[in-house]
Amino acid sequence: MIGEILMSLFILVVSLFLYYEATQLPQLSAYESVGPDFWPKLILLGMIIFSTYLTVSNLIKWKKSRRESISRGATITQKGEGWQRGLIATFLIIGYVYFLKPLGFIVSTPLFIIGMMLLIRPERKKVIPFVVLGIMVIIYIIFSKLLFVPLPKGFGIFHDISIILGL
Amino acid sequence: MFYYWTQGLLSVIEPYHLFIIVIGSSIGILAGGIPGVSGTMAIALAIPVTYAMGPTASLILLVSLYASSVYAGSISGILFRTPGAPEGAPATLDGYEMAKKGLAGEALGVDIFSSVTGGIFGTIILSLVAPQLAKVALEFGPSEFFALAFLGLSVVSSIGAKNESKAIISVLIGLFVATVGIDMISGFNRFTFGTTTLLSGVSFIPTIIGLFAVAEVLNKIREGKGMAGMRSKASAKLPSLKLINKLKGLILRSASIGTFIGILPGVGATTGAFVGLSEAIRWSKHPEKYGTGIPEGIAAPEAANNAACSGAMVPLLTLGIPGSAATALMLGAFLIHGLRPGPMLFIQQPVLVYSIFVAMFLANLSIIILAKLFIRYFSKVIELPYNVLGPGIIIFCVAGVFAVRNNFGDIWIMIIFAILGFFMEKYNYPLAPLILGVVLGPIAEQNLRQAMIISGNNPIVLFSTPISAILIVLSVLSLFSPQLRILWGKIRAAKGRN
Numbered sequence: 001m002i003g004e005i006l007m008s009l010f011i012l013v014v015s016l017f018l019y020y021e022a023t024q025l026p027q028l029s030a031y032e033s034v035g036p037d038f039w040p041k042l043i044l045l046g047m048i049i050f051s052t053y054l055t056v057s058n059l060i061k062w063k064k065s066r067r068e069s070i071s072r073g074a075t076i077t078q079k080g081e082g083w084q085r086g087l088i089a090t091f092l093i094i095g096y097v098y099f100l101k102p103l104g105f106i107v108s109t110p111l112f113i114i115g116m117m118l119l120i121r122p123e124r125k126k127v128i129p130f131v132v133l134g135i136m137v138i139i140y141i142i143f144s145k146l147l148f149v150p151l152p153k154g155f156g157i158f159h160d161i162s163i164i165l166g167l
Numbered sequence: 168m169f170y171y172w173t174q175g176l177l178s179v180i181e182p183y184h185l186f187i188i189v190i191g192s193s194i195g196i197l198a199g200g201i202p203g204v205s206g207t208m209a210i211a212l213a214i215p216v217t218y219a220m221g222p223t224a225s226l227i228l229l230v231s232l233y234a235s236s237v238y239a240g241s242i243s244g245i246l247f248r249t250p251g252a253p254e255g256a257p258a259t260l261d262g263y264e265m266a267k268k269g270l271a272g273e274a275l276g277v278d279i280f281s282s283v284t285g286g287i288f289g290t291i292i293l294s295l296v297a298p299q300l301a302k303v304a305l306e307f308g309p310s311e312f313f314a315l316a317f318l319g320l321s322v323v324s325s326i327g328a329k330n331e332s333k334a335i336i337s338v339l340i341g342l343f344v345a346t347v348g349i350d351m352i353s354g355f356n357r358f359t360f361g362t363t364t365l366l367s368g369v370s371f372i373p374t375i376i377g378l379f380a381v382a383e384v385l386n387k388i389r390e391g392k393g394m395a396g397m398r399s400k401a402s403a404k405l406p407s408l409k410l411i412n413k414l415k416g417l418i419l420r421s422a423s424i425g426t427f428i429g430i431l432p433g434v435g436a437t438t439g440a441f442v443g444l445s446e447a448i449r450w451s452k453h454p455e456k457y458g459t460g461i462p463e464g465i466a467a468p469e470a471a472n473n474a475a476c477s478g479a480m481v482p483l484l485t486l487g488i489p490g491s492a493a494t495a496l497m498l499g500a501f502l503i504h505g506l507r508p509g510p511m512l513f514i515q516q517p518v519l520v521y522s523i524f525v526a527m528f529l530a531n532l533s534i535i536i537l538a539k540l541f542i543r544y545f546s547k548v549i550e551l552p553y554n555v556l557g558p559g560i561i562i563f564c565v566a567g568v569f570a571v572r573n574n575f576g577d578i579w580i581m582i583i584f585a586i587l588g589f590f591m592e593k594y595n596y597p598l599a600p601l602i603l604g605v606v607l608g609p610i611a612e613q614n615l616r617q618a619m620i621i622s623g624n625n626p627i628v629l630f631s632t633p634i635s636a637i638l639i640v641l642s643v644l645s646l647f648s649p650q651l652r653i654l655w656g657k658i659r660a661a662k663g664r665n
Contacts, residue, residue, distance in 0.1 A: 007594045011336060018343070018358065026355055034619045036350040036357055039612040040343065047339045050332050086389030090586060093381070093561060097578050100565070113558045120388060121554035131555050138559075139566050142201070147212070149570040 104154025175521025206236025261464025289477025341604020364576025382588030429478020443471020
């Protein structure tokens with residue numbers, strides 16, 4: 001329930017910020033009331049109204065459920081390890097994309113695959129080298145050779161490594 | 168006309184042209200099925216190849232590629248919740264849910280049948296009434312286009328039946344995302360925050376891949392279920408006669424809608440698929456079931472998008488105006504071969520025109536055989552354990568998104584939407600309305616503002632023609648349909664008591 005409140009509150013705060021940004025857009029007399037700010041403001045107003053409604057109603061529900069759980073003597077449950085896995089996976093993906101440009105596809109991708117495989121099924125380590133090779137070959141054939149999409153090569157020595165390996 | 172049909176048929180059934188249809192359809196299915204690689208990209212890559220071919224063979228190749236790629240966008244959507252192309256996104260919603268229940272084969276079969284039926288229906292309409300349909304589309308002005316977009320958006324109340332507020336927030340997020348970039352009317356930058364990536368707006372492919380594919384991988388890792396791989400065999404099973412009978416009305420209605428949507432210039436198969444789905448939900452006695460894994464959720468958008476694909480050829484062939492991005496590329500192919508699409512094409516090159524109709528017909532039929540072959544090998548992938556499949560999907564998504572514009576900014580957009588999708592799914596904000604907003608937002612905004620500017624800021628202009636007035640009234644009724652249904656139920660209950 002706290003997550004629900006935080007989610008709707010986040011949407012409300014972002015909507016308010018973006019509405020402020022929308023007010024900075026020029027209002028030209030040539031377009032009168034339907035300038036570039038008209039449509040975004042309309043949408044953001046709707047988001048502010050509905051996210052406020054959700055936040056308030058979630059707060060009311062939360063307070064009610066807290067009163068009921070306290071009166072029943074219920075204990076608060078802990079978040080499972082699933083959330084931790086999800087967050088680690090998110091950071092792994094962000095890290096992979098961040099390092100993709102400087103390190104190149106050939107270097108950053110195997111590191112990412114190893115990290116994800118150890119996260120998802122850490123007991124299955126023996127297959128990692130084969131999976132890394134398999135995915136790299138498939139992506140290389142489809143994108144570089146069939147579709148002529150130039151995959152990121154990286155900078156400096158990583159660029160040279162990518163060229164040597166045929167990317 | 169019968170003479171030209173015969174000549175067109177005789178031209179297409181030459182072994183060389185039949186071979187071209189098979190090659191074009193195969194490449195189209197591959198291109199449409201792989202996330203990040205679309206039919207439009209495949210057409211762009213194929214055009215240089217057609218330099219060495221005659222005009223008939225070139226256009227047969229391109230239309231076969233186009234028709235089959237529009238179908239294939241939903242294959243990976245059904246199997247991996249990763250639509251291969253934007254027009255495959257609506258079918259993903261119910262298709263993936265069916266796959267999760269172990270009904271992937273049935274979902275794929277409904278997909279094939281609906282796509283082929285929609286495509287053939289659209290091709291027949293295309294060939295019979297092309298000039299007449301084009302005249303109606305010319306009558307559509309900004310008010311009508313806005314009303315059409317509003318009608319498509321109004322179904323959000325039915326999609327979000329469990330929590331209408333969350334569904335409305337979701338569609339508003341989508342509408343807002345569509346405003347990012349250079350404003351088409353005034354030319355000012357909106358919400359670009361100084362980045363060049365966002366100048367042309369938030370690209371659609373990174374958005375849907377982030378929301379549907381990457382977010383799904385993150386959610387699956389969080390849930391920790393099914394990590395050892397799925398054991399169900401996903402070979403396409405064509406629907407039974409009983410199911411076909413049940414879906415026939417829906418498919419024909421969706422195909423009609425898709426054909427008409429496709430005819431409208433600038434509105435392509437993607438919009439056709441979404442409007443087809445939204446209409447199916449609106450007409451359904453149980454709209455709350457959409458999104459839970461029902462065949463109707465696949466049949467409607469897939470029939471509509473393949474019909475729209477045929478419909479998009481109408482303005483191209485009759486007016487020389489492309490109806491979609493893919494047909495815009497095909498216009499280029501016409502010009503390369505010294506042909507000028509338009510009314511004169513029907514007079515100067517009638518056999519070529521009817522060859523295109525026959526080729527589209529056969530390309531849609533070929534989907535039945537080629538799709539089953541493709542799916543048999545493609546579905547082996549879902550038997551892989553998730554520690555292999557998950558990273559593989561992410562890498563594929565990253566490479567696919569990068570392939571669109573060779574732009575790292577697109578990959579970051581994908582990540583942002585993946586995180587958004589991750590949390591939206593967790594807290595039960597439906598994703599379909601968001602995509603609806605992204606697709607229909609630009610059409611709604613641009614046409615509303617144009618209508619207002621032309622009329623001197625008089626909102627009555629939206630009701631000035633019968634078409635726009637009727638569409639807007641229908642939209643408002645649709646938006647409040649859950650409340651109206653409850654009210655109607657209370658009235659009936661009160662009458663029953665009396």
